Structures are given as structure tokens and as C-alpha cells.
Amino acid sequence: MAVRTGDQGQAAMNGLTEKVLTLDTMNQCVRRVEYAVRGPIVVRALELEQELRQGMKKPFTEVIRANIGDAQAMGQKPITFMRQVLALCVDPELLSSPHFPEDAKRRAKRILQACGGHSLGAYTISSGIPMIREDVARYIERRDGGIPSDPNNIFLSTGASDAIVTVLKLLVAGEGRTRTGVLIPIPQYPLYSATVAELDAVQVNYYLDEERAWALDVGELRRALHQARDRCRPRALCVINPGNPTGQVQTRECIEAVIRFAFEERLFLLADEVYQDNVYAEGSQFHSFKKVLTEMGPPYATQQELASFHSTSKGYMGECGFRGGYVEVVNLDPEVQKQMLKLMSVRLCPPVSGQALLDVVVSPPEPSDPSSAQFQAEKQAVLAELAAKAKLTEQVFNEAPGIRCNPVQGAMYSFPRMELPPRAVQRAQELGVAPDMFFCMRLLEETGICVVPGSGFGQREGTYHFRMTILPPMEKLRPLLEKLSQFHAKFTREYS
Amino acid sequence: MAVRTGDQGQAAMNGLTEKVLTLDTMNQCVRRVEYAVRGPIVVRALELEQELRQGMKKPFTEVIRANIGDAQAMGQKPITFMRQVLALCVDPELLSSPHFPEDAKRRAKRILQACGGHSLGAYTISSGIPMIREDVARYIERRDGGIPSDPNNIFLSTGASDAIVTVLKLLVAGEGRTRTGVLIPIPQYPLYSATVAELDAVQVNYYLDEERAWALDVGELRRALHQARDRCRPRALCVINPGNPTGQVQTRECIEAVIRFAFEERLFLLADEVYQDNVYAEGSQFHSFKKVLTEMGPPYATQQELASFHSTSKGYMGECGFRGGYVEVVNLDPEVQKQMLKLMSVRLCPPVSGQALLDVVVSPPEPSDPSSAQFQAEKQAVLAELAAKAKLTEQVFNEAPGIRCNPVQGAMYSFPRMELPPRAVQRAQELGVAPDMFFCMRLLEETGICVVPGSGFGQREGTYHFRMTILPPMEKLRPLLEKLSQFHAKFTREYS
Numbered sequence A, B: 001m002a003v004r005t006g007d008q009g010q011a012a013m014n015g016l017t018e019k020v021l022t023l024d025t026m027n028q029c030v031r032r033v034e035y036a037v038r039g040p041i042v043v044r045a046l047e048l049e050q051e052l053r054q055g056m057k058k059p060f061t062e063v064i065r066a067n068i069g070d071a072q073a074m075g076q077k078p079i080t081f082m083r084q085v086l087a088l089c090v091d092p093e094l095l096s097s098p099h100f101p102e103d104a105k106r107r108a109k110r111i112l113q114a115c116g117g118h119s120l121g122a123y124t125i126s127s128g129i130p131m132i133r134e135d136v137a138r139y140i141e142r143r144d145g146g147i148p149s150d151p152n153n154i155f156l157s158t159g160a161s162d163a164i165v166t167v168l169k170l171l172v173a174g175e176g177r178t179r180t181g182v183l184i185p186i187p188q189y190p191l192y193s194a195t196v197a198e199l200d201a202v203q204v205n206y207y208l209d210e211e212r213a214w215a216l217d218v219g220e221l222r223r224a225l226h227q228a229r230d231r232c233r234p235r236a237l238c239v240i241n242p243g244n245p246t247g248q249v250q251t252r253e254c255i256e257a258v259i260r261f262a263f264e265e266r267l268f269l270l271a272d273e274v275y276q277d278n279v280y281a282e283g284s285q286f287h288s289f290k291k292v293l294t295e296m297g298p299p300y301a302t303q304q305e306l307a308s309f310h311s312t313s314k315g316y317m318g319e320c321g322f323r324g325g326y327v328e329v330v331n332l333d334p335e336v337q338k339q340m341l342k343l344m345s346v347r348l349c350p351p352v353s354g355q356a357l358l359d360v361v362v363s364p365p366e367p368s369d370p371s372s373a374q375f376q377a378e379k380q381a382v383l384a385e386l387a388a389k390a391k392l393t394e395q396v397f398n399e400a401p402g403i404r405c406n407p408v409q410g411a412m413y414s415f416p417r418m419e420l421p422p423r424a425v426q427r428a429q430e431l432g433v434a435p436d437m438f439f440c441m442r443l444l445e446e447t448g449i450c451v452v453p454g455s456g457f458g459q460r461e462g463t464y465h466f467r468m469t470i471l472p473p474m475e476k477l478r479p480l481l482e483k484l485s486q487f488h489a490k491f492t493r494e495y496s
Ligand SMILES: Cc1ncc(COP(=O)(O)O)c(C=O)c1O
Pocket: A069, A158, A159, A160, A161, A162, A189, A191, A240, A244, A272, A274, A310, A311, A312, A313, A320, A323, A324, A325, B347, B348
């Protein structure tokens, strides 16, 4: 090998160098990662926006980005109190300004008091500011009807994404047929498949039941698990509730069944609960895995390992840009917990402004506080509008022939199924793209509507979907839904 | 195996469950990670602070955290203009407040204009806001005397840490003796060893020359490389300039030699330049790898692959908590660059407040702007005080018998070498800790001074060091340095 390297050195001197880092020599796990939410459709959407700005003629005047769960990008206003507290933390000179309500000032002072040098500019300990972790624990206790939460089990993170990757990273071990298998729902939020690929773990798909409003069926979990056992060692089960992209909210019975299954099969549970505040459908209610597991009593309550994730990006605040989030771990081996903290400390700490924001999310103004009324009004207005948009989406899509949409019980997306004519499927195959990608690309080019093909999230073979957020403002949403349905009809005629 | 699993399932039902995730079953690469900057010394420092608050008697009244490069935690004030712009971005209602200078408002509006929904609360594209990347490119061009920089080669990140991990991740491939080897300096900033361990790459140490003020010697690079070739495939060379923990600033000749070496040996260069604004010593000057490489002309300028990292955490602003940073890539294979963007997009985007802060760092007020004078005055005051503290540190330590300190030419740390009496070394070995860890722990317990043992950064076998930041305020620094020197003398007496 020394000789080969010498040759390469010689080649280099002769100006014949190949790059050190190429597609062939790079990390092949990274190369295998796929990430549709920001894939070719989105790249093309950005180009189209540029072309519109340059004055090019298009059959539409604006690109509507219904591809990503980013409320403020779609015009949702931040919650006033949150931004007031943050601005005071960023520039404490404002603490003497009459512009700000007294409770915002009190909250900002309390946060700054807990920061190194009383500044958002200092690193925090790697698990996040202790006071904020205490506030998170109290939030969880209130949410779960008094079930205790220990701040030492809470780790703040750079968005939920960061925490999810960290927990998955801990779980990856083995080689060949003993590699860690991770059960993920199909359709899924593609962070999961991407991370599993990056970590060289084995993705084990379990399918949500579209016929039963995307319910999670334990029989299907069992099938997936048993089929996976001869190619990997399944050790983790990821559940997204409320679901992205599927919008279902799991029943308590379902969650109990999943916990029993995980316990019996010795699976570490990852509960992605970033949409816990986004529940709209009548009869639907959010149940946290932590609460259900605890109420099931021993051995589940005392032994089942669980990580539950939350974020500032969703809910009613939609503060994606601040990258706030946390994970609560339950029944984690204390030695592993130390390892987790060590791992996090390599990257120093999560963004402190995101930590501060999270603090306000988990401890909103008390009813007696001056900002309470406005806070609640703003929050309820956002949630009520989201609920109305969820309903409208389901309704309009279900009126369209060839489109069928499950109720959007929660989260921020519809994931309708569409029929595509065989000739369109064939044409897509000739072009080497997934049929629903072909549809979505044509949709974008002709209407400016940007949605993500179902193939980016996974779907049963031979079915076609797209994911569309319910986030566009109400006055734009109805025309959008109708335009999309009409385009589907036209597309169907064109190819039949 | 199916049977074994069944047994385990049965065991579980009988309440005999072992955890799914234990030290033995977890990711063993993560388990091997070491991270001293936040290790046992820091844990103990936190405990001591708690004990002091609870009124316990100690031989000191306050813990001084000289362990981490966190300027604001040590009392440094944020740069006024930066916080003004940020506060305006966070709470745009303030744009109508007379409290803020006109140029801060202009800057905030410009940043908001470039954000989705004109809000810091929207995700940005994964490489960061294009306008800010353009500003970064212009900053680099100014810094490098006009050498062009392409915004498409700039990726914003969650602190420099995030970008460093991303680039290393791309480079990791192979198995057994073909695994990627990464050359890192010893002593090093432990992010490098930690990331190499986590990624299961091979750490290849090259030693900085303490006798020549921690110079980087190409002969030593060659030795390290050739010795490593039979256990791995060395593909990356990390350089930290100005150095952490060693404080040296590399000469232009040295950088040229390193670039030639990297080119001849086909190594991807990672230049950690987060301390580029922290150069104090007379005769020392910062030369960026990009500039030197470009000025060397072809084939270096046209072919040598390089990633250069910068951060908002250091310099004169010390805004660690905002987690702003960027990497500029040079001569990267365009296909790999696409892969890098894909990888980053899985985590959505870096914190937007950190992006906004970075924008102000790379484009400070123009001389004609109302905030310019104050900005420059604040910046120069910080840098002048750091320079004075660098000098004082070197001087006081070198007056102490048994301590020898190289000049702190740049960065934020001294890394003095100390003699430890053989009996202390023996005692440490009996206790199973590194001798300098033993010293630092005793120092902490008896004086409240928290510094990090040299063993956390790596050092030549049989030598002992500690890293101490130069960040404590001037009035505390001299007594601190003297107290530390006296403790060393007492410790030496005690064990001889
Ligand atoms: C199900 C789910 N989990 C996690 C995330 C990550 O969000 P963030 O990293 O912004 O907290 C998202 C974002 O869309 C999501 O939909």
C-alpha cells in the first residue's frame, strides 16, 4: 500500500490528481441518505421563485410552499409574549423600556439570571439550563395529570431533530445480521430513514393502515419485527404521534398495545410527540407515551425504556428558526444517560435563544399575569384556524374524483391518496422518476403549488400520495385545494 | 436467534428484564468518546458552586471557571450593536422605537427581509440564508486581500462544531486497515478526537513542538503519516490556527509547507480558524489557509481541497450561546458538495438568530454609520484587554519555578508545562488518574480555580500541562495566576 500511495503522490505532482473526496471515496452511508422534504421539488421551487422575480412568464404569479411544516414562513405571526421575552433577553437594556409588559420583564430577568454571565451569549451546560429543564419537567407533570418528571431526565436540544439523532446514535451497534434494526412507520417523517441510513443501522418498515385512518396496528408491528429478525437485531421502535405526514392521532388503547409490544419484544421506544399541541378532530386527544406507560403500572412503568421528543417548531407558536427542543428519557440506564450527556457535551450546548424560547413555551403566562389574555387569545386563534383548515382540506380533497383523504386529526399535513392513470405511471418510469414525483413536479411547473410526493415518506407499493401542509392562510387555502384537485383531474384526462 | 429472543421475552414477563440499552449494548464508538473540557473537573466545579451557595465552608469564596473559552460567562459584555440588531430582528415592533440607532434598524430590516415570512421563526434553507452567505463571502474577500469567495461554497452551521463534524463525517470510509485516518495536532481541541472516535475513524497524532512555541513541523507530520499508513488510510489533516489549547499563531511559511505536504500526500485539509480575530503577539499575524493556498498558485490553488471554519463564539464578540458559525469549502468535488447539502438538510437549518448574529460579525457598521465609533471602541477594548492578559499570563507563569509557559500569541488560552514531583505522579497512579488531573482536582478543591488537565488535550508522554483561559477579568487574573503558581509550589513541596 505504501507503494500505491507513493504512485498517487507522483500522479499528484504531475497534475493528474483526483480529488481526495469523491462520490466513490466519501462516506457511503451519507451517500445513501435520502431526504425528500428538501429534495428536487424544493430545489425547483426555489428556481421558479427566482425566475418569477426575474420577470419570466409563468402560468402562476407565486410559488406556494406547502411542502414544509413552517408556519411562520406561511405568514403566521409569532406569539407576542414569546418575542417580547426573547428581545428582553437579547438586549437587557430594554428592561427599562416602557414598551414591555411587566411579566415579560420578570420572565426575561429570570432566564438571564440562570445564564452564565447573565447573558444569552454564554455557553450553557450541555443538557441545557437547569432552571429551564425544571420548567420543562413541571410542564410535563401538568400535561400528564401530575405524573412526576425529573429535570435530570430532560435534555434540551437543537430542535427535536438533534435529540432524535442523538438517541438513535446511542442505539446503533452490531455488524452484519446483528446490526441494530429500527422500526419506523411508513409513511414516516424522513429524518428517521435518513438518520438510520447515516448511522448504518437497518430500517425496518411497519405500515400504517390507510383504510383505518392511518392507525398503528400491533399485528403489523409484529409482522415487520419477525420478518426483520433474520437480517438485523431490532432494538428500537419509533412512533410519531400525532403523525407526520399522516395526521392521525393515536388512541389510548393503541398506545397501550404498542407499549406492551415494545416491552415484550424488548424494544426501546422513541415517541416523537412534537405535534402534541396540534390535535383538531373531535374525539381525538393527545396521550403522551410517558403518561400511558406510567399508568399501565409495573413492569411497564418501571422498566420500559422510552425517549419522548418535543420542539418549539410546531404547536401554535411555530418557532422553527430558533431550533428549540427537548427529549425526556424514561427508565434509561443511568450509565447510558451519562454517556448521552458526554456525547452532547462534544457540541457544547444547544442554542441559548432556543432554550429561552422553550422556557416560555413550557411556562406560558399565568392567568393573573398581564400578558395572559393576549397570549391565550393568540394561541387559540392559531389553533382554531388550524382546526378549520384541517377540516377544509379533508373536505375539498374528498370531493375530488380520484383523490381520497383521511381526516387530518392532528399535526399540520394532509397525505391524500390519488389515483394516477397507468400511462402516467409508465411515462414516469420511462423518465426514471417515481410516478408521484412526476405528478408533483408537473403540478409545481403548472400551478406553482409545491407539495412533496408520497414516495419521499414511503407508501405501500402501487399507491400514490402527496403531502401538503395545512399552513397556507385560510383565504389562500381553499383556492389552492381546488386548483390542486383540478390539476389532478386534468392530469388524469391527459394520460388516459 | 428467534428462540433466544423468545426466551428474553419470557424473562421480561417474569420481571427479569435487562435494559435494552446498556453500556455493553450501546454504540461502542460513542462509549469510546472522551471529552475533557466538560469532564470530571467541571462536574466537580458545579458541585462546589452548589456547596458554596448552600453555605458550606471552603478555602475560597468563589469558583473561577478558567476551563472554557466562554468570554461572556467570565463577564465580558456583548457588543452593543450586535444585540441591538438581534433584538430588532426578534421583536420587529421595536423598529419604531427611538431607543435604537438608525443603522441597527436598517440592518435588522435587511436580515428580516431575507427570512421566510420576514421572521427569525421560519426555517431557512439548510445552507443558511443566501444573503448572509453573500455577506460572509464578502468578509472573506476583504480578509484575504480580494481573493474571490463564492457564497455557494459557504455553509452556515450551528457553531463551528457542527460544521467540523459534518466535514469529518463526509470523509469517513473504509474498514480495518483502510479506515480513514485523520491527522490531528497534539495537544488538540478535543472535539477532534471525540468526533474521530464517534465516527469510528482512526486518530493519527502529530505533535506540536513545545520547544519552538508549539510550532507545527512538517517533518513531524511526515513521521506521523508514514507510521499511520499500516493501520489506516490517512485522508484528512486538521490544523487549528491560532491554536487551542496552545495559543500559537502559525507563520506564513509554516502554512505553505503544510499545504505542500497535504497536496503531495493527498490529504483533505481542515483549517480551524475560529480564533482568526484573536492574535495578540507582536510580529504574529493571521494568515488564512485559503489565502495562502490561493497565492501559491496551481496546482495548490486549483486542486487542494480545504474546509475552513469560523464561529461567532470567539473573536472579540464571544457570542457562544447563539451557536453561529460557517464553513467555506475550497476545491470540493461538486458532487460531494451536493451530498454535504443533503446531509445538512436532514437537520433542517442552523439557528436563525445565530445566522443573523454572524451577519453582523462579518459586516460590522461602516465608518459612516452612526454605530461605527462605538462598535470599534468596544471591539478594540476587548482585544486590547485580551492582549494584555495574554502577556500577563505568560509573564507570571514564567516567574514561577517549575512552570514554563510559551507565549500566548493568539486564541484564548495558556497551556503551561509544569513539573510534578515523582511522588505525586506515583500517588496519582495509585488513584488511577492522570497526574495532571490529580493536580487540577486538588487545585480546584483548595483554591476554587477550575482549569483542564493537559491529558484532556493530549501531550507528550511524561510531560504535564494544564489549560487555563485568559478570560477572567484583569483585576482577577493576576491574583489568580499567582494563587495557581503558589499552589503549584506548595503541591511540589508536599510531594517531595
Ligand atoms: C415528526 C417530526 N419530528 C421532528 C421534527 C423536527 O423538528 P425540529 O428539529 O424543528 O424540532 C419534525 C419537523 O417537521 C417533524 O415533523
